Amino acid sequence: MAVGEELSVEAIAAAAPDLIVGDSAVADVRDRLGSLAPVVQIASFDWRRNLRILGEALDLSDDAEALVAQTDQRLATSLDGYDLAGARVAVLGVYDATAFYLFGNDAIPVVDLLRRAGFGFLDELTADATPDAPRVEYSAEQFGLLDPADLVVVFNYGDSGVPSPVAADPLFARLPAVQAGRVVVVEQGERAQGLSVFGPLNLQLGLDFVRECAELVT
Missing domain, CATH: 3.40.50.1980 (Nitrogenase molybdenum iron protein domain)
Structure with a gap:
């Protein structure tokens, strides 16, 4: 179906x-x-x-x-041996170049996954997120709010096969994490689906993902 x-x-x-x-x-x-x-x-x-x-x-x-x-x-214990040193991650979904959706509630599997692995989040930007509305919308002009993030994870929900809509955005490019190369882009496909419906059956996918993220901040 x-x-x-x-x-x-x-x-x-x-x-x-x-x-x-x-x-x-x-x-x-x-x-x-x-x-x-x-x-x-x-x-x-x-x-x-x-x-x-x-x-x-x-x-x-x-x-x-x-x-x-x-x-x-x-x-x-997935990141035993890594020193995250309080690293904070911004996880966002983008559909086009006009806005981004900041994921902030543990009801979103990838947020729960990263938090349990030891990452911090920009909780001050998602204080209004709830299990029923677990993400907060911001306009593209507000990318500067993500300056404190040590790592940026982008879920690209735009047209399949098209680069992330924020890739050419100058405000996104100026983010400290982006300038330092600490960005993970998850394109549509099996990986994105697996991280969206995480559980014991795809545990290794989740472990590989959090370790990839940890490698960028340690």
Whole structure:
């Protein structure tokens, strides 16, 4: 099923499922799906919550808790041997050259990932971020607010195959982190998707990412 495509109850029925797992997309047809098999609705991005929900549904709660703990332990120690020295990172998403969205709430998997690895954030710029609205929009004229960042991570959500829209922005280019080459650009594709829905199954992707970031600031 493609992203945004309406669920086909008929197709799900044809698969004769024993359990149906879905995010908010199942809400509108939950009653119909419930006639086929038990339905478990998970959160969109919170992998810990999802794992616990599934653990409870499958009577594997202890295993789920153990996996959460093991994963968090590996994240917490992923940068052992690196001295981040209080390094702060600005993580932003860009769609065009007019604005940027600063990621600031741990509901965003990559924010949670970097924070647990030991990075600090420009929390003063994202104080209004919430789990339901985890990013704050700024105009391109406000790139100077990112001056204190030791590292800048850009998720390029612009047209596929086109360089990041901020690449040629003079205000972005003047940022100390950019001038020092401490920039990571994540283009659309498997890596961006993996960091957006992070969890135990793609732990190595996350570990490689935080180490790449750490290499730039140590």
